[in-house]
Amino acid sequence: MAQLVGLIVSDEDEFRKQVGRLLRSGPVPISVIDERGPRENTPTDVVIVDIRADASSAMAGIERLRAASPSAGIFVVALTGDPDLILQSMRAGANEFFVWPPAEDVFQGAIRRTAARRETTQGARATATTLVFFGAKGGAGTTTVAVNCGVELARLSKKATIIVDLKSGLGEVALFLGVRPRYTLLDGIDNLHRLDREFLRELVVKHKSGLEILAGSDQFDRPGASDGGAIEELLRLLARQYEYIVVDAGSQINSCTVAALYAADMMFLVANPDVPSVRNAQRLLDRVRQLGACGERVRVLLNRAAEPYPIPPKQIENALGHPIHHMFPSDYKTVSAALNSGVPLALTGNSDIAAQFDSFTRRVLDPGGEAPPLPTAKRGLLGLEKLASIW
Template sequence: MIKPLSMIIFGQDAEQRSLTRMQLISGGKVNVVAESSDYAHGLDLVKRYNPDSALLITNGKSEASLDLAKQLAKEHPSTVIVCTGTNCLTETVIKFFRAGASEFLMQPPSQAEMKEVLEKIVAARATADQNKQGEAVIACYSYRGGSGSTTLSVNLAATLAHTFEKPTTIVDLNLQQGTAPIFLGVKPVYSIADVAHNQDRLDAQLLKSFHTPVSDNLYCLASPLKVEEADDVEPSHIELLLSLLRGQFAYVIVDCQHFIDATTVAALQQADTILLVTLLDMASIYTTKRTLEIFHKMGLGDDKVRIVVNRYVKDPDVPLDKVEQVFGHRIHLMLADDYRAALSALNLGSPLVSSQPKSPLVKQYIELAHKITGREATPKKGWKGGFSFFGK
């Protein structure tokens, strides 16, 4: 499934903005994340949402929209600038192209013209994504607690940061019972609730301050520190959060809660890859099959879902090919059953890649990281971690 383009609309006239918005979203390929008549603070809005494109309706505010186009081209070059207006004199159009606009359409643009422009932006985004060499938002999900999805989230994040030396964060989206900081040995001061409470002034710098540093290149955005704050986090916060994190981190790992509500849906839809974690007992196989059916109804394509079997022990009574037939989906990777190493790493507050480097799981996590990113690297030695409940 192609991820919708994110776009902000700027225009002085509310009716024109509304008509343009309806035209954009009618094809289902655009997510209008914001709209505004305030050209003077347009750059701040773009920095907050980090959209694929900004559409500037130039009518009545040509100089202000021209200044905004110049600012965006200079300060936020990854955002494609599209302009529309009733004044399509050659001189005016040339000014906007020189300012950094990619397209200038007569207002109102036809559906065919808009479709052509959107297809160009999609192609440009695809090229940019390829140049990122695999950097991505990765959601880890399991319908049943106890399957090890948090263990996978934490250790995959640590492996990516440690092996590839790229900035990586884990977002603990288990809003009421998140435990990622315990696995990582850190004591967070801020949490995802602070993102919700500061939505109106959230920018990249403020968002970074809400993260807890774990080690070189690894950060954690904790779940709410107070149980009652879990209800403060809404789907719109998740959409804004992940949009901003894409611009700050090479890899964003989202540890989802074990049920599908609106916030979980927001995370799954924005993810580039979904790691569906399962065990091979009958109950887990059943719930995983049901989850795949739900994903299909949600429009989450098979191309973004990867099944990971946790605590795998070969069992002739549960052959993998038969399990794949039940799922209607191939199994992407099996993680060995090294419970002692995983438990020791948890108690130490230090991921496997550093605390248990000889565990077969470490090699498998590196393999998983390679499959997701397309990169190859040799894991580094050493770990500068946090605290442990039982000391170090």
């Protein structure tokens, strides 16, 4: 699935807020742009037009939008479902008509139709799949999983793939891959206005697997709270140049990671089978739901899974109310040897963990593929009752 770009046309802040939330809470990732900002180069896929205040003069505006974006889905929101108004809106170029406030399931159905139409539109621009890796806690293995998935994606798909290191203050993606970047993510977000194919080629470093790397910041306080909008724009621009975008988002929720979560086709929450990880994962899943990002896009990954499990995988699933999508074994020797040599596991030969990265990535490329069974745990050290009493 590919990310859509949405535009809300309304004078009312509350409308923009509510519709923005509605757009972002569905199963199709949508990046919402501001009609008041510069957007000459940003083609829109869905435009929500508020005609509640003045329906009759809004028709000319809808016609202009239709002329400017012939393939966009135009959604009109009115105060009443007056048949004449519906007819006028459709004649002006609207695809969907809603009475305020729109019912969520009906609205999401219209978004799905728009996404499906765009995918089948001839000449539709190339779009990316964005995979965001987020740690349930620091040190859970987020960078290890993101980097190895990025390398495998580039190797297996042979398509343009980039990994973006979003962690503020000395991200480690480039180090894990043994490359020395000249530029970082900050050079990208501070020069968005000139971020075309040529400039991007200067900013990224290419790994021998084919994976391109937009290295992490070299400043401790950036990207920071004020960079969220620029990160959203950066991901939108990258989506025009790459087929796969892998994001190492670290383990802190801030405006930049939220921007990445909104752009994600899939968000992978990396946890370890221990109490702090599971408790944090539960809180993060709640937070993701509160932010309005769709739970359908979240996948839980269990890293450093080794028997005897401090908490068995089935109990973790029960505690999270979410299935475990994939498990990676614990193998410190192999992982740290790869890390210290800067050669990712995918390129270092045979090991169980390398095989798991391979099968995980094949599932990303073919989501309908078969999932490996979860191991049936022997007796865990913590019972479910104990787990429940911890939080």
